[in-house]
């Protein structure tokens with residue numbers, strides 16, 4: 001069907017079967033002419049230059065080289081870039097927006113597993129599961145006296161930092177539970193917080209009143225050590241800090257101090273640096289649940305990102321705007 005517009009994959013070829021398994025590839029190929037055996041892992045080879053000449057839709061993903069003005073010069077028919085992953089910041093040059101290309105990503109789909117991980121962590125933290133599990137394994141014995149006063153997920157306060165895609169999804173997923181949710185986000189007004197069903201507070205208040213604080217803001221100069229040494233001292237004794245955002249948002253050394261003093265708990269999917277050096281206390285401390293940056297999409301979750309991009313392609317071919325369009329003016333405040 002020659003009437004379908006031409007698309008080109010530009011990503012690490014090893015990711016393609018997981019992002020676009022046969023069922024998705026079939027759906028995609030009904031929309032566009034795309035050759036799954038021609039995958040651009042670099043843009044300077046003759047076959048890729050030839051493919052770029054007629055490409056209208058560039059379907060990118062992890063491992064795609066930067067899309068510079070030079071790459072765009074080689075793709076005069078290009079209408080849109082659809083990124084089958086989260087952030088486009090490291091990938092796209094300003095020229096992509098200057099040339100009026102429509103740009104979208106699967107960050108919304110990638111938010112789903114991060115929010116699921118976070119909600120699991122919130123509920124386990126509330127139930128003191130991490131500590132009780134370790135204690136049970138160490139002693140092979142349990143009495144009800146070991147359950148701390150106040151344990152449980154009835155009436156706890158959860159503080160969400162950032163009404164980001166992930167932050168909002170966490171708020172949505174928490175709705176059926178008997179929890180109070182408060183939120184800090186300088187870009188959100190009280191009316192929006194009301195629609196989300198949460199109480200908008202300043203950062204200090206959030207840290208003071210929350211049993212669990214979960215960090216979901218993007219990493220940028222404004223959020224560097226947003227939860228710094230001073231802020232950590234505001235957290236309640238026995239509270240839990242969850243960070244699935246980026247290590248730079250939290251002062252790691254100051255956090256280690258509170259953890260070594262057994263004052264706080266932490267669930268950390270991201271750290272700075274990542275991984276931590278061999279001697280870091282974060283590897284050993286019993287009140288830390290450390291995971292290797294796995295909250296985002298892996299395994300079968302990758303196909304959700306592919307499906308999200310196919311949905312975006314359907315929209316644009318239908319003459320509708322992308323549901324997850326990324327404007328140049330968004331770049332300062334998004335991940």
Ligand SMILES: NC(=O)c1ccc[n+]([C@@H]2O[C@H](COP(=O)([O-])OP(=O)(O)OC[C@H]3O[C@@H](n4cnc5c(N)ncnc54)[C@H](O)[C@@H]3O)[C@@H](O)[C@H]2O)c1
Nearest residue numbers: 162163164165166185216217218219244245295296334335
């Ligand atoms: N652990 C993982 O595997 C994983 C996967 C995906 C994303 N992430 C991280 O999760 C975080 C959220 O990602 P996202 O895609 O939901 O972000 P996003 O792009 O949707 O976030 C943008 C929003 O964050 C809020 N925000 C901006 N600056 C803020 C500030 N100073 N304080 C509070 N809120 C602020 C604003 O509402 C803004 O609109 C990012 O740090 C991202 O890098 C981690």
